[in-house]
Amino acid sequence: MTMRRREFALRLQKLAWATAAATWMKPITSLAQTERKWNNDPFAWGVASGRPRPDSVVLWTRLKVEENDLQSRTTTEEPIAVAWAIYSDENLRQLIQQGTVLTDSVRGHSVHVHVQGLQSAKPYWYQFTSGNAASARGKTRTAPALDAVVKKLKIALASCQHYEQGEYIAHQDIAQHDVDMVLFLGDYIYESSNPRHIIRKHGSGEPQTLQEYRARYALYKSDPMLQASHAAHPWVLMWDDHEVVNDYANDRDQRYTDPKIFLQRRAAAYQAYFENQPILFGPNLNSPSRASMRLNEQMAWGQLVDIWTLDCRQYRSYHACADPLRGGGRVVTGCNELDEPNRSMLGMEQEKWLSQGLVDSKRQWKIVAQATQLSSTAIQTPLGQATYTDAWDGYPQSRKRIMQNITQAKLQDVVTLGGDVHMNVAANLRVQPNQEKSPVVASEFISTSITSRGLDESVLSTIRANNADLLHARSDERGFALIEVSPSGVQCEFRTTPFPANAKASLSVQATYVVKSGVAGPQKA
Ligand SMILES: [Fe+2]
Incomplete structure (x- = not known):
């Protein structure tokens, strides 16, 4: 038991958090699948999905772990296993993929699953389970293929x-x-x-x-x-x-x-x-x-739309x-500082990334x-x-540069x-x-x-x-x-x-x- 916990901790330390998302999503097989008995609903904060791409989505939940649920197992904290499953129908009969991930208090008991290999432009339904508890069902959707002709x-x-x-x-x-x-x-x-x-x-x-x-x-x-x-x-x-x-x-x-x-x-x-x-x-x-x-x-929605989300x-x-x-x-x-050319809402790096992206966009x-x-x-x-x-x-x-870039590149439909x-x-x-x-x-x-x-x-x-x-x-x-x-x-x-x-x-x-x-x-x- 101690060994597994140490390995788990080491694995987390080794990888930077930029890739930690992936670490957190690593499926596990070694954890003893003893049925965890929850006294309270661990899924009381709901479920969510996001970042739709043609072949992937992120599924999310965060366990609400109350005092009497921790104590029912052990006094020292150990990771909690959460199973996820994604289906092609709303009655959850046609299973597409499933897996188990670990979470713990280091990540606020959050669960992020990057489900890949999905079909484009399709609705999917998903659910999490842990021991005797099951989450609400969520519905999500993948984006269309990047070259798909999309009407809406x-x-x-x-x-x-x-x-x-x-x-x-x-x-x-x-x-x-x-x-x-x-x-x-x-x-x-x-x-x-x-x-x-x-x-x-x-x-x-x-x-x-x-x-x-x-x-x-x-x-x-x-x-x-x-x-x-x-x-x-x-x-x-x-x-x-x-x-x-x-x-x-x-x-x-x-x-x-x-x-x-x-x-x-x-x-x-x-x-x-x-x-x-x-x-x-x-x-x-x-x-x-x-x-x-x-x-x-x-991100893109078929051939119809390119979307940029900007951090302001x-x-x-x-x-x-x-x-x-x-x-x-x-x-x-009377604020002259406003017009200083080196001031940016996005930071110059993000501003250039946007401008280049707009010019390069084929959608x-x-x-x-x-x-x-x-x-x-x-x-x-x-x-x-x-x-x-x-x-x-x-x-x-900063605003002027973005508008001038649109004008100079003769971009329409912005x-x-x-x-x-x-x-x-x-x-x-x-x-x-x-x-x-x-x-x-x-x-x-x-x-x-x-x-x-x-x-x-x-x-x-x-x-x-x-x-x-x-x-x-x-x-x-x-x-x-x-x-x-x-x-x-x-x-x-x-x-x-x-x-x-x-x-x-x-x-x-x-x-x-x-x-x-x-x-x-x-x-x-
Ligand atoms: Fe606000």
Whole structure:
């Protein structure tokens, strides 16, 4: 027994965490398969799948291991075996693959299974078991073959789900829709509370440590409507700031904490993120701080779409003209630092990766999924232009380079998707925002938050009046957006409710916009 535990520990130490995902998924055969008797449901946090590719998906669960379940076996902790199985039918009769993996407290009892060798463009159903316990069934889907002719891609676009500020009715709606994937663009958890709008409570303070971030995820994952959304579709994920702390930029937080200390917190937050999501790669333990983790990826949906997910937090330049007492984003006027050419929202490496990818893409639609807002919300004031520095307005040269690249490469059919700002947005994107002489080169859709409260209408009406490129901007309702990509166009249906505090509320269509192939800029449907 001791020997096996030592071998297990050694095996984990040997491999870097970039490859650790694979380590964690290694099937085992030597573990004695004595029936484990659970006193509590270890699958109480649900199941999930993600990262759909033509031949693979990632299956996820995280065991909820309570005190009396540990003690029932032994006083020293040992790995727990979890069996998984994937089927081609919803009644779980046609078994396609199965296996067993080990997990333990080092990884927060999370389970990531990278199932490979699947058929493309197919639905699959899956389930986990451990001893006498079985999980809920999940449904997932593989992407079409890279060269497949595809007529449609349906995405549920979502972000920003402050637990305290509403019920996850948008997720219930997503679960009931027939979509190919959920694209979640950040603020999956919130670290902080806002004393206004509390309908239920985190019940604990701001997480700083790995244990505290794990506990915060556990709370969010306990919500049945969120679980339903995960169980119904594969998710493609990008984070924003609240997965760590509000308005952090790279290795800096709003309090200007010593970066060495802040990176320890970031490492804890990133690890907890990995442990709680159906993604393939965890933190890079080869990096000195262990606080780096690559999340940005490119994926395709047949010949129809290329999708890039962009990390707008980990590599960004610090906020321009930040308040020396309280950092992060704010509204600034007369800030020359904004236009410094070496400032980047993505970091130069990621920015080049995106630009090259866009130019090289052979697929019709190019979808750029990023965490915040590309279109401008700046306001003209007697003191000059007032700019909010946390979104892309705070990185105007970075935005300009991306738009110029689209123009110079004569790229058509570029649509950006975003989140973070808690409002529905349909907008024109130009090299020079709002300048009629500067042609529209791409289109932006941002879905409102699942629950997090938005800007006051008085502020937003001023923003709209100052930014002609905002064709639609509403912050008063909560929900998500249904995005349908087809060869002829991309349709965005904003589905919302004004009553996010009511678990029985239902969503309805606030507005529908379309981007027609070959014509940049959304049009009202
Ligand atoms: Fe948010």
